[in-house]
Amino acid sequence: MAGATRTRLVREDTSGADAVAALAVGVASVLFGLGLAAMFEVVGLTGTLAGVPTLPLLGGLLLVQGVAVVVFGVGSRFGAVETNPRPDAGIVAAVAFTLIWLVVGGLVASQVLGLGLAGWLLGAILTGAAGFAATVLPREDVGSTLPAGVVTALVGLVFLSGYIAPTSVWDLGWEQKASLTAEFMVPVVTVFCALLTGWAAAKAYGGFGARGRRVGAYLLVYLNAAAIVGVLFALVAFTVFKGVPGLFRGLTFGPGVGPESTVALFGASVTFSWPVYLPFAMNGVGLLNDLNGVLPAIVGTFWLVVGAVLFAVPLGVGAAIFLTEYAERGRFTQVVEVATNGLWSTPSIVFGLFGFAFLIPRFGNGKSLLAGMLTLGFMLLPLVVITSREAMLSVPDEYRDASAALGVTKWQTIRSVVLPAALPGVVTGTILGVGRIAGETAPILLTMAGGVFVPGSQTADVIGGFQFTAAPPFVSNPELLQATSALPYQLYALITAGVGASGNVGNPDQFRWATALILLLVVLSFYAVGIVTRYYFRRKLDYE
Amino acid sequence: MAQATSEDTDAEALGHLVRRFRNFVDETDREALAVVGVMTAALLTAFVGFLAVSSYTIVPFAVFLVTASYGWLRHQGLTARLLTLTMTVSTILILILITAFIFVEAVPVVFYESATVFGIEIPGLRMFIQPEWDAVSSPIRYSMVPMIHGTVMVTLVATAVAAPLGVAAALFLSEIAPRTVRELVKPGVEILAGIPSIVYGFIGFTVLSPWASDQFNILGQGTYLFVGVVVGLMALPTVVSVAEDALNSVPESMKSGSLAVGTTDWQTMTSITLPAAFSGVSAAVLLGVGRAIGETMAATVMLRGVPKLTDPLYNVFYGQETLTSLIARNYGEADGLQMDALFVAGVILFVTVLVISVGSQYVEWRMRKKFGGDV
Numbered sequence: 001m002a003g004a005t006r007t008r009l010v011r012e013d014t015s016g017a018d019a020v021a022a023l024a025v026g027v028a029s030v031l032f033g034l035g036l037a038a039m040f041e042v043v044g045l046t047g048t049l050a051g052v053p054t055l056p057l058l059g060g061l062l063l064v065q066g067v068a069v070v071v072f073g074v075g076s077r078f079g080a081v082e083t084n085p086r087p088d089a090g091i092v093a094a095v096a097f098t099l100i101w102l103v104v105g106g107l108v109a110s111q112v113l114g115l116g117l118a119g120w121l122l123g124a125i126l127t128g129a130a131g132f133a134a135t136v137l138p139r140e141d142v143g144s145t146l147p148a149g150v151v152t153a154l155v156g157l158v159f160l161s162g163y164i165a166p167t168s169v170w171d172l173g174w175e176q177k178a179s180l181t182a183e184f185m186v187p188v189v190t191v192f193c194a195l196l197t198g199w200a201a202a203k204a205y206g207g208f209g210a211r212g213r214r215v216g217a218y219l220l221v222y223l224n225a226a227a228i229v230g231v232l233f234a235l236v237a238f239t240v241f242k243g244v245p246g247l248f249r250g251l252t253f254g255p256g257v258g259p260e261s262t263v264a265l266f267g268a269s270v271t272f273s274w275p276v277y278l279p280f281a282m283n284g285v286g287l288l289n290d291l292n293g294v295l296p297a298i299v300g301t302f303w304l305v306v307g308a309v310l311f312a313v314p315l316g317v318g319a320a321i322f323l324t325e326y327a328e329r330g331r332f333t334q335v336v337e338v339a340t341n342g343l344w345s346t347p348s349i350v351f352g353l354f355g356f357a358f359l360i361p362r363f364g365n366g367k368s369l370l371a372g373m374l375t376l377g378f379m380l381l382p383l384v385v386i387t388s389r390e391a392m393l394s395v396p397d398e399y400r401d402a403s404a405a406l407g408v409t410k411w412q413t414i415r416s417v418v419l420p421a422a423l424p425g426v427v428t429g430t431i432l433g434v435g436r437i438a439g440e441t442a443p444i445l446l447t448m449a450g451g452v453f454v455p456g457s458q459t460a461d462v463i464g465g466f467q468f469t470a471a472p473p474f475v476s477n478p479e480l481l482q483a484t485s486a487l488p489y490q491l492y493a494l495i496t497a498g499v500g501a502s503g504n505v506g507n508p509d510q511f512r513w514a515t516a517l518i519l520l521l522v523v524l525s526f527y528a529v530g531i532v533t534r535y536y537f538r539r540k541l542d543y544e
Numbered sequence: 545m546a547q548a549t550s551e552d553t554d555a556e557a558l559g560h561l562v563r564r565f566r567n568f569v570d571e572t573d574r575e576a577l578a579v580v581g582v583m584t585a586a587l588l589t590a591f592v593g594f595l596a597v598s599s600y601t602i603v604p605f606a607v608f609l610v611t612a613s614y615g616w617l618r619h620q621g622l623t624a625r626l627l628t629l630t631m632t633v634s635t636i637l638i639l640i641l642i643t644a645f646i647f648v649e650a651v652p653v654v655f656y657e658s659a660t661v662f663g664i665e666i667p668g669l670r671m672f673i674q675p676e677w678d679a680v681s682s683p684i685r686y687s688m689v690p691m692i693h694g695t696v697m698v699t700l701v702a703t704a705v706a707a708p709l710g711v712a713a714a715l716f717l718s719e720i721a722p723r724t725v726r727e728l729v730k731p732g733v734e735i736l737a738g739i740p741s742i743v744y745g746f747i748g749f750t751v752l753s754p755w756a757s758d759q760f761n762i763l764g765q766g767t768y769l770f771v772g773v774v775v776g777l778m779a780l781p782t783v784v785s786v787a788e789d790a791l792n793s794v795p796e797s798m799k800s801g802s803l804a805v806g807t808t809d810w811q812t813m814t815s816i817t818l819p820a821a822f823s824g825v826s827a828a829v830l831l832g833v834g835r836a837i838g839e840t841m842a843a844t845v846m847l848r849g850v851p852k853l854t855d856p857l858y859n860v861f862y863g864q865e866t867l868t869s870l871i872a873r874n875y876g877e878a879d880g881l882q883m884d885a886l887f888v889a890g891v892i893l894f895v896t897v898l899v900i901s902v903g904s905q906y907v908e909w910r911m912r913k914k915f916g917g918d919v
Contacts, residue, residue, distance in 0.1 A: 175855035318631030347838025439740025
């Protein structure tokens with residue numbers, strides 16, 4: 001009974017204060033949103049918002065927010081609000097507030113008071129020390145609210161006072177001209193103050209102390225995670241939004257509207273027309289085309305991926321088998337491990353340089369599809385080794401022992417026990433790696449890529465290209481030794497070519513965004529497949 | 545003394561190897577031995593032929609394929625073992641070849657850019673003591689200073705973005721997020737890594753650069769600041785995934801022990817999990833730095849492509865050129881010494897990133913050792 005009464009009492013005591021703290025968090029989130037909106041020019045600083053001019057509105061909100069946070073902290077100090085704070089606000093908060101106050105002091109001394117170097121340095125150090133003292137000396141409730149609240153209130157006052165106009169500009173006076181504009185600084189400062197006071201208010205909401213710190217930190221951590229996911233969505237959505245008109249231009253359905261394809265198998269050939277016509281993905285660039293497209297680049301990317309996988313996967317899986325099953329664990333395996341990890345973090349442009357110096361002289365002294373395939377294969381190889389090794393190491397030793405107990409040889413054990421068990425890991429890793437190399441531009445820039453606008457007639461036909469010749473090397477495939485295009489290179493070429501060179505594709509901007517979208521679709525579909533595969537295998541393993 | 549011991553062990557190891565080889569020759573039957581011998585010889589010949597740019601390379605390679613398929617049918621175990629060994633060796637060989645080729649290509653310009661200090665001529669020094677890059681008009685100078693400056697600027701900004709956000713996201717994923725949220729956010733982070741760098745560059749070029757020019761009243765387009773932000777976003781997934789692994793490798797018993805004393809989970813994170821995983825988390829940040837240094841396309845598309853220092857040096861609002869974008873922009877028209885100078889840029893990148901990678905692996909290795917897992 002006593003417990004129940006006490007709970008009710010505590011709730012009554014703190015509900016008002018809790019509400020104030022929660023309200024402060026709410027105001028902070030409103031400010032955060034407004035700041036972001038202003039940064040991306042959804043809300044103009046010169047305009048009005050709900051009948052009030054934007055800048056004073058922001059200033060007023062900041063002032064209210066700052067004062068509220070300070071009042072809460074001081075109120076807690078004098079026992080008006082029941083909290084359980086620590087003796088001080090902690091070293092992280094102290095460092096952060098010291099830096100903030102250093103900057104504030106320096107800015108005020110140099111810009112407002114117009115002091116010289118010594119003057120503003122002194123000012124900065126003085127305010128920085130004050131910030132430090134205000135954080136460390138008082139109890140946590142004051143230490144974590146007062147410095148944050150005062151900064152915010154000050155900023156609010158500056159915005160309110162009209163000292164800054166929405167069009168203000170501060171020339172930094174550098175040799176290469178650059179200025180800070182109110183247009184940029186006001187939203188940034190607003191967002192910053194919102195975060196600062198939001199954190200302080202969340203801490204207050206948790207009643208300071210260990211619990212308060214947890215609430216404050218979780219607010220920031222959750223916000224960070226949400227921001228990352230938000231940026232991801234924004235990027236993808238923006239590309240889709242800009243790319244869709246170009247991609248689906250001229251899309252028609254119906255029997256026989258598409259281009260003709262011939263499939264030849266064992267002497268018999270079947271010719272049929274596609275029932276879909278998507279010009280952007282089915283045409284090259286040509287004068288006679290009604291609508292131009294990037295078919296050669298799509299086919300080029302396809303063959304690149306096929307070539308790189310054919311080269312890297314057998315090699316990588318083989319190396320992983322040797323390292324995990326045959327080699328003794330020692331210096332050799334360690335060196336190989338360090339080497340593969342080093343290879344994996346080597347910048348892609350270095351692979352391009354290597355392909356340029358090593359492969360190109362060996363494949364007919366010109367950029368070629370084959371050189372591109374091998375360069376990307378070199379890039380993919382370390383990832384295949386690393387993921388295959390991980391997958392094989394995670395196969396339990398009991399499996400191997402059980403197989404060995406049946407009296408089979410080591411290789412039979414590997415082939416029928418270890419490899420099947422490790423397959424999911426290998427497949428997933430490879431798919432994710434392929435997604436990565438399919439979008440790489442830098443390596444193929446130096447080894448494979450040709451012109452900006454590739455006509456449809458130059459679409460690589462690798463299978464039909466093999467010929468036997470009398471002179472060494474006896475087998476040749478001119479298609480493999482030709483420069484061609486790939487989606488990432490196509491996009492790069494379109495960007496650098498500028499508007500002048502792209503006159504023959506009608507609407508160059510639409511063409512570029514559609515290329516970006518199709519590249520994104522290709523790469524992300526690899527990732528989607530990889531992630532789904534992993535999920536599928538893991539669920540299977542979980543329930544087994 | 546230490547030298548002598550290590551030589552002793554080396555000699556011992558060599559002796560051990562020779563003994564094992566003898567045993568192997570004695571134990572294996574003649575025919576299998578012949579197959580293996582022919583395979584090895586053919587492959588070595590093919591490799592030498594390939595290095596020597598011979599058009600007859602295909603002959604020994606065909607011999608290798610034929611013997612390998614014969615061996616596969618008759619002596620599968622042995623052939624498989626040899627093939628997998630070959631594959632391992634070729635992985636290492638690729639790293640050696642990369643190192644050798646980019647170093648060799650870089651040599652001529654290093655001698656061209658010699659500088660004399662105290663009467664001693666040091667090759668390549670002039671590339672680092674004067675900031676002039678001019679490939680067209682005399683005096684022709686290939687200085688790496690502006691590009692190194694650019695790379696440092698971009699990497700600093702990128703690290704400032706990727707390190708705190710990445711570590712916070714890793715904490716979120718490994719310690720805080722409920723299961724369902726994690727299942728959503730984790731693929732999201734991976735997809736962020738999957739977006740091709742040229743797409744980031746394109747969006748930066750068409751949206752961010754004009755916006756930045758407008759906001760900061762800059763002449764022209766291209767700022768280290770926003771290239772750094774974009775590159776930081778691209779390095780973020782690396783930091784998140786490596787740091788998450790490090791946080792996950794902290795034994796559960798340590799965390800439970802802390803929680804049992806009555807701390808909040810946030811206190812456990814800051815005073816137990818993070819300090820314990822500190823080396824792993826710093827390895828994650830290091831790897832992120834490595835990614836940022838090597839990032840090419842976004843920088844190439846968004847920067848100005850004028851190799852010179854910004855004025856003043858800390859002027860982040862002007863983006864000139866980085867080591868990577870120099871290569872990507874100039875490979876087309878470069879030949880002779882200028883091409884070699886691009887290889888010098890490649891060498892600097894390669895060595896820096898390799899050092900970072902090896903360093904972070906060492907840090908991770910030490911951490912695993914500390915927790916007593918298998919090394």
